[in-house]
Amino acid sequence: MAIKRGTFRHSSRLEGLEQRVLLAADVLVSHEPAANIPGYTTYLFEIESTEPVLEINARIRSGSVRQVNSRHVDSIFQDNNDRLGTRRESIAVDSQFLFHTEDDDLSIVKSRESRRELSAQFTGFTPFHQREVAQVTVENTGSMSYSFEITTASGTETIEKELASRCDAILARQGNQWYVARLTGKRLQTQKWSTTDAHLEWLGAADVDADGVDELVGRNTVSGEWIVSRSSKGGTSQEVWGQWSAGVEWVDVNLADINGDGRQDVIGRVAHNGSWWAAVSTGNGFQNQPRGRWAANVDWSDVRVGDMNGDGRDDIVGRVESNGSIWVGLSTDFGFSSRVWGHWRTDADWGFVEVGDADGDGRDDLIGRNYNNGGWMVGRSTGSRFISHGWGKWSRFQPWVDFQLADLNGDGRIDIVARLKHNGQWFALESQGDHFTTSRRGRWSSRVDWVDVQIADVNGDGRDDIVGRNRKNGKWIAAISNGRTLNNVNLGRWAGKWADTLVGRF
Structure with a gap:
């Protein structure tokens, strides 16, 4: 999201x-x-x-x-x-x-x-x-x-x-050295960003101090310390913001603004007892808070973060594989208030289950694809439950890759894009508020092994674009959306091996 x-x-x-x-x-x-x-x-x-x-x-x-x-x-x-x-x-x-x-x-x-x-x-x-x-x-x-x-x-x-710039930038590392690449004119301008320690597992990029600029959030796998790398006029700093137990198996760890203060927090669940915890940002550190509990003996899947009731606070949603029940934990001052919001069929092979505002009402909805028949399901949020209907269908026999959520036309409704591997064609499911319409948007070479494919607004026009890198020669390409089609722009080349590629406002 x-x-x-x-x-x-x-x-x-x-x-x-x-x-x-x-x-x-x-x-x-x-x-x-x-x-x-x-x-x-x-x-x-x-x-x-x-x-x-x-x-x-x-x-x-x-x-x-x-x-x-x-x-x-x-x-x-x-x-x-x-x-x-x-x-x-x-x-x-x-x-x-x-x-x-x-x-x-x-x-x-x-x-x-x-x-x-x-x-x-x-x-x-x-x-x-x-x-x-x-x-x-x-x-x-x-x-x-x-x-x-x-x-x-x-x-x-x-x-x-x-x-920060209104354009998304690309952040990635070689070893412990991070680099940031920003679009300048029609090329990516790459420069060193930060050097980080070993033993760090990176969660993602998020604005944890509400300054309008994203920071890099990770965790030391040995000590359990939360590490935040943030930039300033003097460069970047690597700071210890808090700590979670290193002896506990944490699952469903996500970035989320659970109190609506504009600062992203970290949430996660303890595998053996189902307890939810949050590392709540104060702007200069994290404070640990218990947030409730989900059953530990349940086969939870597709646990996601989104604002399900439109109150400005991020909530959690998850599906029970065995009975298809969909649970939502609404964020309150005291924790997650959880109950069943709906059911999806248990005989369906659900994939690409994500959260986004499909109808533009300010509440995030639940989106998923049934791989058995290619049908797209949207559970529209009313603020207290999901009303689920089929919104469209893509052939289940086609080799779809690189599924992404994106707002291609800037209308505030989330769309879906994916690429056919055998011919490189990009297709979009464009939200009409109560159903999807399919359109062909552009094409990437089918002879290239594309990696690091992500959504980014590289020109800051409010419409999401697609970026990806040629694994063999390191060349970046951007499919720039004009609201109707995707137009390819070569952005430059990164040599060598890269890891943990992220998109954000740095």
């Missing part, structure tokens, strides 16, 4: 205070795809303060921004007749760096442009507690950082943050 992103709230602290108390001010950052500018995202900055804001110094920096033109400059910076970057190729200031000046008194009194940064000072306006102050449109392949110095009667507060 894709991690949902949309809005980040960042708090700072008052300068000079001896005790660490919450600041009077917050910066609320929201974003959406830029209107009529494919591949760009518009960020909106809003300041909230418990005390009236008297002055603002803003600095926004981006490594990949859009060209300024004179029409924007003349209309936006008319108060000081600024002519920032008028049609100059060397400029890297954003073309949509808009400070709101219509129908209000918020104006720029001083501004400065450099190669990748625009700074502005605001003063002389009517003090406010809450208002939108800046709007920025940046290219999805670039990261962005900001710093706001906000002055109130109590002092000056500095709020700064670095936001």
Whole structure:
């Protein structure tokens, strides 16, 4: 299940205070795809303060921004007749760096442009507690950082943050050295990311500190310690965040945000007694919490994570092989509240059982394929049970490979893609809300042994793409979705042997 992103709230602290108390001010950052500018995202900055804001110094920096033109400059910076970057190729200031000046008194009194940064000072306006102050449109392949110095009667507060690119990147390792590859133009730009210790078993990539950037989460198989590798301006750090017993067999270990705070946690079940435990993220570490128990003598299968009732908390779902009952453990403050939500046939050979929002109602559904007849089953969540119906069928005689969940057209409903091994054709089951329609989307060479095939939004347009690597020569290919078809782009080559390939926002 894709991690949902949309809005980040960042708090700072008052300068000079001896005790660490919450600041009077917050910066609320929201974003959406830029209107009529494919591949760009518009960020909106809003300041909230418990005390009236008297002055603002803003600095926004981006490594990949859009060209300024004179029409924007003349209309936006008319108060000081600024002519920032008028049609100059060397400029890297954003073309949509808009400070709101219509129908209000918020104006720029001083501004400065450099190669990748625009700074502005605001003063002389009517003090406010809450208002939108800046709007920025940046290219999805670039990261962005900001710093706001906000002055109130109590002092000056500095709020700064670095936001990740809107594009997914690829992370993988050779030995203990991790590398990250980001799409720059039409090629992957690969660089060293982190060096990690041996004896680590990697769980995946997830945002465990709610900073909008994914971290690498793993566990030391000898000590049982949870390890988090996260990046910062100074590089990457490998940190011990907690510990689970190394003498216990843990099963169904997953990343999940069980309390809806925007920080991904780790959940897992003890095999011998069925106890569920969570390593709940505090932003700087994990705190262990018991979450309930499933029967230990039951043949559980297809245990997955998803938000089944749409409350913003991740839940768990699993199926009992012997009787077909489907159990859901809804996440509460006190643990998983588990009960039966439905049944699937026991004489079916269920495969590719996954969780995703198939009907776009904000609740995750249960999706699976009966390999006996090729039929696709969707259990639509009502918030308290699954209503299961057949949504379509693919031939059971065809050599399907690389099944993936993906939102190919960005409509918020999950689709399914798979490839025919003998001819390389990619097919999609596109969700219509109550059934799937099949369409042919593209083709990869059938003579290539494709590995590391994953879903990634490599250009940040909100539509999922497919990436894969040629095992023989290391060449990466991306099948870029335009909503209707998949168009292949060669991304470059990785030499050597790679392991633990992941996709995320790094």
